[in-house]
Amino acid sequence: MAVYDIELRHLVKEFGGAERGKRGYQVRAVDDVNLQIEQGEFFALLGPSGCGKTTTLRMIAGFEHPTSGEILISGRPVQNIPAFHRPVNTVFQDYALFPHMTVFQNVLFGLRMEGTPRTVAAQRVEEALDMVKLGHLAQRKPSQLSGGQQQRVALARALVKRPAVLLLDEPLGALDLKLRKEMQLELKTMQQRVGITFIFVTHDQEEAMTMANRIAVMHNGKVLQMGTARQIYEHPGTRFVADFIGETNFIEGDLVARQAGAGTVKLPDATLIEAQLPPDWSADSGTVTLAVRPERMGIVPEGEEADMPKMPLSVLTGMLVEMNYIGTDTRYTVRLFDRLDIAVREQNVDYEENYDFRVGQTVKIFFPLASASILHRD
Amino acid sequence: MLEARSRRRRTLGGVLLALPAILWLALFFLIPLGIMVVVSVLTRDASGAGVLPLTLEHYERVFGVFSPVLWRSIGISLVATLVCLVIGYPLAFFISTRQRQWVRQVCLFLVILPFWTNFLVRTYAWRVLLGDEGTINSILSATGLIQEPLQLLNTQFAVVVGLVYGFLPFMVLPIYASVERFDFRFVDAAHDLGANDLRAFLEVVFPLTLPGVFAGSALVFIPCVGAFVTPDLLGGTSGLMIGNLIQRQFGGSGNMPLGSALSVVMMVIVMLTLLAYVRFGTRRA
Numbered sequence: 001m002a003v004y005d006i007e008l009r010h011l012v013k014e015f016g017g018a019e020r021g022k023r024g025y026q027v028r029a030v031d032d033v034n035l036q037i038e039q040g041e042f043f044a045l046l047g048p049s050g051c052g053k054t055t056t057l058r059m060i061a062g063f064e065h066p067t068s069g070e071i072l073i074s075g076r077p078v079q080n081i082p083a084f085h086r087p088v089n090t091v092f093q094d095y096a097l098f099p100h101m102t103v104f105q106n107v108l109f110g111l112r113m114e115g116t117p118r119t120v121a122a123q124r125v126e127e128a129l130d131m132v133k134l135g136h137l138a139q140r141k142p143s144q145l146s147g148g149q150q151q152r153v154a155l156a157r158a159l160v161k162r163p164a165v166l167l168l169d170e171p172l173g174a175l176d177l178k179l180r181k182e183m184q185l186e187l188k189t190m191q192q193r194v195g196i197t198f199i200f201v202t203h204d205q206e207e208a209m210t211m212a213n214r215i216a217v218m219h220n221g222k223v224l225q226m227g228t229a230r231q232i233y234e235h236p237g238t239r240f241v242a243d244f245i246g247e248t249n250f251i252e253g254d255l256v257a258r259q260a261g262a263g264t265v266k267l268p269d270a271t272l273i274e275a276q277l278p279p280d281w282s283a284d285s286g287t288v289t290l291a292v293r294p295e296r297m298g299i300v301p302e303g304e305e306a307d308m309p310k311m312p313l314s315v316l317t318g319m320l321v322e323m324n325y326i327g328t329d330t331r332y333t334v335r336l337f338d339r340l341d342i343a344v345r346e347q348n349v350d351y352e353e354n355y356d357f358r359v360g361q362t363v364k365i366f367f368p369l370a371s372a373s374i375l376h377r378d
Numbered sequence: 379m380l381e382a383r384s385r386r387r388r389t390l391g392g393v394l395l396a397l398p399a400i401l402w403l404a405l406f407f408l409i410p411l412g413i414m415v416v417v418s419v420l421t422r423d424a425s426g427a428g429v430l431p432l433t434l435e436h437y438e439r440v441f442g443v444f445s446p447v448l449w450r451s452i453g454i455s456l457v458a459t460l461v462c463l464v465i466g467y468p469l470a471f472f473i474s475t476r477q478r479q480w481v482r483q484v485c486l487f488l489v490i491l492p493f494w495t496n497f498l499v500r501t502y503a504w505r506v507l508l509g510d511e512g513t514i515n516s517i518l519s520a521t522g523l524i525q526e527p528l529q530l531l532n533t534q535f536a537v538v539v540g541l542v543y544g545f546l547p548f549m550v551l552p553i554y555a556s557v558e559r560f561d562f563r564f565v566d567a568a569h570d571l572g573a574n575d576l577r578a579f580l581e582v583v584f585p586l587t588l589p590g591v592f593a594g595s596a597l598v599f600i601p602c603v604g605a606f607v608t609p610d611l612l613g614g615t616s617g618l619m620i621g622n623l624i625q626r627q628f629g630g631s632g633n634m635p636l637g638s639a640l641s642v643v644m645m646v647i648v649m650l651t652l653l654a655y656v657r658f659g660t661r662r663a
Contacts, residue, residue, distance in 0.1 A: 063566050083569040096567040100585045109581070113572035161571065 003075040005165055005197040006037040006060060011069035013055050013221075029055045031221035033069075037165075037214075042191050042198045044212035046205060048244070052221040053201045054093075057167050060199070062086050074164055084113070089158035093170040095150045097142035103129070103153050104138040110161045128160035131190070148179045155187075159194060166191075168200035172207065184210045205245045209233070217241050237278055238376045242291040249297075249342045251290040255374070258284060263374055265290055268337050273314040275372035289375045294345040296371035299332055301355050302362040313366045318342065320363045332357070334365055418638035426632025436639035444623060444640070451620040452647065454534055454609075455602035458541035459549075462598045463591065465542070466549035470590070473550075474557040486554065489547050497544060501611045504540050505531060508612070532614025540608040545601055549594035556590025557583075596655040600648050620644050 013030040030052040037043045045053040058064040060071055062083030071078050078086055089110070097106050107128055111121040129135045132152035142150055151171065158166055171187070172180045188211050191198045202208050208215050209229035216226040217240075225237045236242035239250065251273075253265040258277060265273045265288060275290050300307050302317070321341065322333035325348070332344040344365055357363070418436060420428030440448065473485040492500060507513045508530040515527040530536055560583065568578035584591075606621030613619065620640060627637025 061566075061570060063569070082574075083566070084572045084574055088570075090567070090570045092563060092567060092570075094563075096561075096563045098564060098567070098582060098586075109568070109573075110571035113577060157571065 004036045004072070005039045005041070005074060006035065006043075006199065007070075007072040007075075008033050008035040008056070008060075009070040009072070010034060011056065011059065011071065012067045013052070013059060013064060014067045028221050030059070030066075033218075033221075033223050035216060035223065035226070037197060037199060039197055040195055042188065042211055042213045043200070044208035044215045045199065045201045045218060046203070046208040046215050046244075047218035048203055051218040053203075053218050054169055056218070057090075057169055057199065057201050060165075061088055061090050061167050087164040088167055089161050089163040091151075091154045091158050091166065091168040091171045094174055095142075095154035097150055097153055097157070099142055102139050102141055103134065103145070106142065106153055107157045107160050110157060114161070124160055125156075128156040131159070132156045147175050148183065151175065151183060155190070159196070163196065165197045165199060168198060170201055170203070172204075173202075180207070187211060209245075217244060219244075235276065235278070235373055236291060236375065239289055239291070242373070242375060247294055247343060248291045249294060250375075251292065251336075251340065251342070252287060253290060255283065255285050255288045262369060263288070265374065267316070269317075271314075271316060273316075273372060274312070274369045275314075275374045276370065277374050278376060281374070281376075289377075290372050291375055292342075292367055292372045294331070294343040295329075295347075297342075297344045297365050297367045299334065299344045299346060299357075299363055299365050301357065302364060304355065305364055308364070308366050311368060313368055314372065315364055315366045316342075317362065317364055320357055320359055320361050323357055323359060332363075334363055414638045414641055417635055418642050420635045422633050422635050426634055428635040428638070436636045437643075439636060440639050440643050444620075447618055447620055447623055448643070450534070450618070451603055451644075454537055454541070454617070454619060455599050455605075458538050458545070458602050459595050459599045461538060461542045462546050462549040463595060466546055466594060467553055467591070470550045470553035471557050474554045486551075489550050492543075493547070498607060498611075500544070501540055501608055504536065504543065504612055508536050508539070531612060532616060534613065534617045536612035537605075537609045537617040537619070540612045541598075541602050541605060544608060545598045548597035548601070552593035552597065553587065553590040556587040556593075560587055592655055592658060596651055599651055603647055603651075604644060 011030055011033040012028065014026055014028050016026040033052070033056055035043075045056060047053045055064060059066050060073075062078070062081065066079060073087060098109065101109065104125060107125045108121055111124060116124070126135060126138075129138055132155055134149060134152050134156065137145065137149065142153065145153065151174075154171075168187075172183050175183060184207060187198075200211070212229065214226065214228055215232055216223045217232060218224065219240050225232055225241045227235075232241060233245055236245060236248070242248040242250070251267065253267045253273065255263050256266045256272070257264040258281075261277055261279075262274055263277045263281075265275055267273060273290065298308065299320075305315070308315070316334075316336055318334040318336040320332060321335045324331045327348075329345045329347055332346070334342045334344055336342055342365065417428040419432045419434060421431055421433050421435075423429045469489075473482055473489075476482045476485065505512070509515070510527040510529075510531065512531070514530060515524070518524045519527065564582050564586065565578050568582045573581060603619075604621050605619060606625050609617045609619040609622055610625075613622075621644075624637050624640045624644070627633045627640065
């Protein structure tokens, strides 16, 4: 059997209940989570606040005790091993740097607790600080550092212990946008350099997609979908995932036929649309929801259908109700069946070639089979 | 221009608000303090008051014949402060880490509850407990643990017990505030880096709650140094403190210049304590 760096089996965490007494107040923060993370992966737990991602991370770190289920680190069950004996280290949200210690003392702390000989420890601290380019600030107090610098200290403090797995809890949440973008790439580079498995928690789908090899999307304590950024973006399994990762249009219709990997959906105006079916789809008919990304659709004025690409396409007719120029793209809102607004985004490649759209005119929107997915119900 | 004027008005308003306090302090603190310092270098006359010429003989006596009492006062106060810390820190920690707010409030209420009874009455109560025929000795001899009653009353031990009992809340409250402000994610961080509970406490929790410890220690030590009711009722001659000496100089035996010199020395001790507190205790973490 393969040994994973981290394996979660049927992990459950309930809050309240016994602690709150007879009132029966109980929340299942983590609900039957199963994960296998391989050595060297950069893995993201992605979801909105309250989805259970941080609780999952805290259970791996050892700050919370699971209600049931197993946590294996390098194949060894750790439920009964206290946090300070687990081969994992954490970069905390807001960093939790010890304010009464210098940068050097903060990074040294973990090695002192291990009993690493003083000279060896000092050398390793210096290496760790050099790695995050903060060697020159070793004698500062955390309060004298900028947010980005504190973030690096937190990273050095965790990595100096050479953990099997590094856990990061919203590591970039407190930084401004520009710095966040920089740190995303830097973290990714650093992870590749040290070769340690990183598991990080974020609510920012773009951040997850930029950094992670694999993403688990969580909602209400459950993992809804797991896969690479591309798999999740291109083939969202449920409406929640499609909505949470990027912008998506949802269209309801009736499944009227199914072929290998695809289904035919009849829309309210009787248009037939071909769309991909998830691999584990079973139903042959019924009401279904289609998801189509705005940037995967094209738009032409009625009468210009000849300009559409020569390939099998689904075509819908609607009325243009809004049009916004947003620099790289133009964003169109098209109303279908007099009630459903669909967003379409087209890149502004060559302005001269663009049609002269007017709000209120009838337009055709079109997309290939691969751009439309049929979703599971949440 | 407008801003400057409004700031001036604000400053003026501030002075006006502080004026009653300034007048009060000037009239009833600074002026008497000056008088006391002057009296402390006057010669004692037959009535016990101070007259010219100037002399330093009282200070010589304070640091000469009275120095054992001086050192004993400091020693007893330090021990009482330390005992308050050892009892008060765990108590404050326990209270401030209770989940429910009403539990914390009830606990704090209980800490302050003894203040509802007069200090003198509470100190007399210790005489009943510690006396040769007192509660503790009766129980011990009834159970056969001792033949002769233990000398508990009129000892330095009794003074320390009385002071700790009287001033414990002053230790608990500042530490409570400090621990309540403490961010327990630092404990997670310490655990994460390999510290067990004890190391996490010693290396992270305690240093970061030191402001409360310093404030509490100053609040206990200062009234202890000046205490006179407690040593008077519980200490006998062996537990005599500087406060008792001062009281005597202004009372029966009447030596106001000596009493003033003792007061000045005691005040310097208190001020040095406060200076140490400001220097070490209020440093921002």
